């Protein structure tokens with residue numbers, strides 16, 4: 641029998657790519673998204689890529705009545721919770737909106753999941769929970785901290801979710817919670833079809849969409865934030881991961897929770913797992929790879945460091961391999977090629 645996965649925020653960047661991989665893996669998908677940072681066109685294109693239907697409910701995950709209806713009308717086996725606000729700078733200006741959206745959506749979702757007896761959850765966490773790392777590569781057992789309200793919202797949610805299995809033990813719950821906290825490193829790239837990709841509504845905060853918008857002529861030049869870090873060439877080092885690899889990591893997580901990963905026992909309780917490549921590359925290395933592979937110039941200038949940035953951040957991805965049988969397949973060449981393919985064929989994103 642086909643299992644149905646509830647995907648909150650499924651019209652967004654990572655959510656839409658994950659819907660493709662879930663559908664390709666044979667799951668049915670129900671999406672709830674309020675379209676605050678996405679377009680319904682993304683889901684139409686997911687359907688075109690997969691030749692399958694997505695059940696789309698436009699609405700807010702904080703709306704418990706709506707969630708109740710969704711759980712009553714669909715037999716959900718597991719939920720993936722992408723919905724949330726994600727811009728670090730904005731979170732410093734409007735912390736309450738971030739705590740409201742990110743915390744209350746997770747609370748409402750878990751309350752309605754518990755009421756419906758659905759206790760398999762994959763949560764979108766972030767490498768930001770490692771704060772300013774003292775040792776690299778980052779393993780899941782390192783101390784956690786937050787440097788901004790966005791990161792703090794992820795940290796609070798991780799802690800909140802950790803309380804659920806303890807309550808199961810106290811309550812001798814028949815069906816205990818099984819929660820996978822996926823800590824993403826830096827997602828980039830797009831589906832190889834070039835029909836879905838990252839489409840920031842305002843000026844991009846992240847590096848790759850800024851690069852592609854410069855390359856396509858929407859912006860004059862890229863500012864490279866900081867050239868005096870203690871790194872290979874002085875610019876910041878990150879673990880960029882292709883969004884399709886990331887999406888497949890979610891399918892592996894769901895497979896694990898539903899007992900569909902052969903040779904791996906299903907995770908019980910709460911488990912944090914990094915999704916990264918394990919390799920760090922610098923801003924200039926990424927910019928140069930983009931220009932060379934795509935044969936397109938990316939005008940850039942070196943400017944001062946961006947406040948709050950760390951010099952380097954990359955994953956130890958061993959746990960994902962051990963528990964989820966997952967590792968990345970796509971390299972930096974594929975990341976820059978697919979990012980450019982998406983931007984070039986959709987110069988204005990979904991808004992053309």
Ligand code: NAD
Pocket residue numbers: 648649650651652653654655672673674675676677678679699700701702721722723724725726741745764765766767824825826827
């Ligand atoms: P995105 O903004 O493209 O997707 C989020 C989606 O959630 C959007 O479609 C938005 O409309 C929807 N949404 C927001 N609040 C909602 C609500 N209350 N109810 C219903 N829908 C709502 O972002 P993304 O890059 O796809 O990120 C997905 C998740 O992954 C987020 O939780 C984010 O914090 C996390 N994450 C992202 C990154 C990254 O760099 N992109 C890194 C680490 C973690």
Ligand code: WQD
Pocket residue numbers: 726728765766767768825826827845846847848850862863864865866875876877878923946949
């Ligand atoms: C990458 C590198 C910048 C833009 C953020 C969040 C993190 C996670 C992923 C959600 C850094 C440099 C950037 C530019 C630049 N999101 N840069 N010029 O900061 O690693 O992580 O997104 O969870 O929480 O903090 O990603 O893409 O912003 O920056 O030089 O115009 O690119 O300084 O070295 P970051 P990023």
